[in-house]
Amino acid sequence: MxxxxxxxxxxxxxxxxxxxxxxxxxxxxxxxxxxxxxxxxxxxxxxxxxxxxxxxxxxxxxxxxxxxxxxxxxxxxxxxxxxxxxxxxxxxxxxxxxxxxxxxxxxxxxxxxxxxxxxxxxxxxxxxxxxxxxxxxxxxxxxxxxxxxxxxxxxxxxxxxxxxKPETEYRAENDLDQGIQVIGSLQTRLPYVASTKARAALAELLGRSVPQVKDFIRYTLKENMLIEQEHLDSNLKIGKTKIYLLNLENPRVCEALGSMFEEVSQRQQKLMMET
CATH class of the missing domain: 3.40.50.1010 (5'-nuclease)
Incomplete structure (x- = not known):
C-alpha cells in the first residue's frame, strides 16, 4: 500500500x-x-x-x-x-x-x-x-x-x-559553567542580552532543547545567578524587552566567568548608567 x-x-x-x-x-x-x-x-x-x-x-x-x-x-x-x-x-x-x-x-x-x-x-x-x-x-x-x-x-x-525514547532527567547544574560563560560572552558583545537571544545562544552552544534551556534559565534565576529585568528600547515596536544580566555578586558566577569577569562588570555598569 x-x-x-x-x-x-x-x-x-x-x-x-x-x-x-x-x-x-x-x-x-x-x-x-x-x-x-x-x-x-x-x-x-x-x-x-x-x-x-x-x-x-x-x-x-x-x-x-x-x-x-x-x-x-x-x-x-x-x-x-x-x-x-x-x-x-x-x-x-x-x-x-x-x-x-x-x-x-x-x-x-x-x-x-x-x-x-x-x-x-x-x-x-x-x-x-x-x-x-x-x-x-x-x-x-x-x-x-x-x-x-x-x-x-x-x-x-x-x-x-x-x-x-525514554527521557533522561535534565540537570541544569551540569551546564552551569558553560551556560554562564555563554551569557557572559553575549554581555561583552551586545548592548544588552535579550531573553530570546540568550535562549537561542544557549540552545545552540550547549546543544540543549528549548525546554531544557528554559529549565536552565529557571534554575539560574532561582539560585540568584541570573537577573531578569525589563529594558526600555525605543527601537522596538513595543518599546521594551526582557533582558538577562549575570549576578556578579554570586560566587559561582564569578568563578565561571574567570578572566571574563572584569569586562562583563564594565559592560553591566555602562548599561546601568544608560538606563
Missing part, C-alpha cells in the same frame, strides 16, 4: 510538549519510517507544515529538509502586533496541497497519513475517503479531537516516544 504523510507539525509538537516531551525532527521522521515498516506501507513522501518563524522551531526546517521531508513554511502573525494574523493558516495550506495531490495524482497513492489532532480536519478526511482513499489519523493521546478518533486506530506518537 502506497501512502503520503501530511504533518500538522505545530499541533503534534504542542500536544507532546504539554506532556513534557519535545519532538525533534529526527524523531518524527524515525517514527514515520517505523510506522511504515510495521504496517508494510510504502511511504512515498512526507509533507510538513509549520510556522518556522517560531523561536522553538529555530533551524528545524533545515534539519527536516536534510531528512527528505518536504517542508512548507506558513507564517502565522506579526510577532509584535495582530497585523497579518492568519488563523489556521497551516491547516488550510495542508488541506489545499493534499487535495491538489488527490485530484492530480489520484492513481499514485492509496492512503494518506494525517498527523494532527485538530477536529477541523474532519471534512477533509471525509472528502478524501469519498474519493476511495484511506486516511489514517496519527496524534497524541489526549489531544486528538473526538471526531477524528474513529480514524486513528489507537496510533499514538507519545506512546512510541515513551517506549523507544
Amino acid at each position: 502506497k501512502a503520503i504523510a501530511f504533518v500538522d507539525y505545530e499541533n503534534i509538537w504542542t500536544g507532546l510538549l504539554e506532556r513534557g516531551y519535545e519532538l525533534t525532527p529526527e524523531q518524527l521522521e524515525e517514527y514515520l519510517r517505523y510506522y511504515a515498516a510495521r504496517n508494510k506501507v510504502d511511504l512515498l513522501a512526507i509533507y510538513l507544515y509549520a510556522n518556522f518563524d517560531r523561536e522553538e522551531f529555530w533551524r528545524t526546517q533545515t534539519t527536516f529538509q536534510k531528512t527528505n521531508v518536504f517542508t512548507r513554511h506558513v507564517f502565522g502573525k506579526n510577532n509584535y502586533a495582530s497585523t497579518g494574523l492568519r488563523h489556521n493558516a497551516a491547516d488550510l495550506e495542508l488541506m489545499l496541497e493534499a487535495q491538489e495531490i488527490l485530484l492530480t495524482r489520484t492513481s499514485t497513492f492509496d492512503m494518506y497519513l494525517l498527523l494532527t489532532g485538530d477536529g477541523d480536519f474532519l471534512p477533509f478526511v471525509r472528502k478524501v475517503r469519498a474519493w476511495g482513499k484511506e486516511v489514517k489519523v496519527i496524534g497524541v493521546t489526549g489531544s486528538v479531537h473526538h471526531a477524528l478518533q474513529p480514524y486513528s486506530e489507537g496510533e499514538d506518537i507519545l506512546q512510541w516516544l515513551l517506549h523507544e
